[in-house]
Amino acid sequence: MSFSSKQKLAAAGVAVALALSPSAARAHLVTTGLGPVYDGIGHFMLSLDDVLPVIALALFAGLRGPAPGRHALFTLPLAWLAGGMTGLLAGNPPVFPITSFSFLVLGGLVAADLSLPSVVVTLLTILLGLMHGFLNGAAFRQAGSDALLELLGVMATLFVLVALFAALVLSLRRPWTRIVVRVAGSWIAATGLLLLGWSLHKTG
């Protein structure tokens, strides 16, 4: 069973629209009533500052081919867990605007469709997982919730998101469809740049 490029892009568009739809909610900890694993999933999916960099990474890994996509599938959740554990132990999140830089760097890489070796993509994946996992862990610690199970929920979501988006990009064959992916990357990078300006504007 196969799908045309238009159908795949329409599916991606709907996925992004759905991701934006509940974004009206804040990125605070979510209580689903279904237990800590689902709370972790809910928290992650309602945190656009985590979701969009992960999507950007998955798009970039997909643009680079099957191997980086496969590596990201496993390294990102594990790095996220390691970062989350560190955040749980260390406590307060850093003041440095990590999210802005994640948007800017990963979105910029997608927009430029930069040809990087697989090992560099894997290093970027680990870095993203450690940094954002740390922020997650620190947030869970402050909330005093069942952090390990919540992190488990986040890891499962990461696995699914990376699988979906990297596979989507890998399946694109027509040149213009890759351009659409690059445009999405440029939008993420532009958002990161504005976000950075915003954080400097607020602190300045």
Added chain:
Amino acid sequence: MKPARYLPRKLTLPAIAAAFVALSQTAHAHIEKGEVGGFASGFKHPWSGADHIVAMLAVGIWGAQLGAPAIWLLPVAFPMVMAMGGFMGLVGIPLPGVEIGIALSALLLGAMVCGEVRPKLAVAVVLVGIFGLFHGHAHGTELPPGQSGLLYSLGFVIATGTLHAVGISLGLVHHWRAGKLALRGAGAVISVMGAVFLWQALR
């Protein structure tokens, strides 16, 4: 091979609409007014002035007239350059003559569309990029206080990209003789509007 469909075509849109309705219930449980206002006001901002709208449309139309690779290079590059202008505006880096630059963008980009001018790709990208800085800077200095930075920025970028997409879609009529003439006419209208904006900025 004919692509498989899980849903009949007639049911696709209702299914998407149902998904949105179902999801909005979840989101409402956590809504905070400032955040919703952030995305909505960010999305509305690029549509807030005719000078911005016509210039964005002209970028898309001109890209379509120029064809590949400009048709895809401009939409990839423009949001980032515009965001750079927004960044400058946000952190307080001054850019002289912003309103004049915005008016000139409509005037000159309209003229490019009207004359179907085909400069070298680098010249087109630099020209559009410089004008993008002015537009972004104006938006950056006009940010409303108390909004969510992430959602506002997302809304702003998506709206800008949408305007480009509308321009590119309009520009696709370039393939027909009558369409070419219509686009050149539209370019002339945009150029005249730019002249009016310039007059207002200099007054």
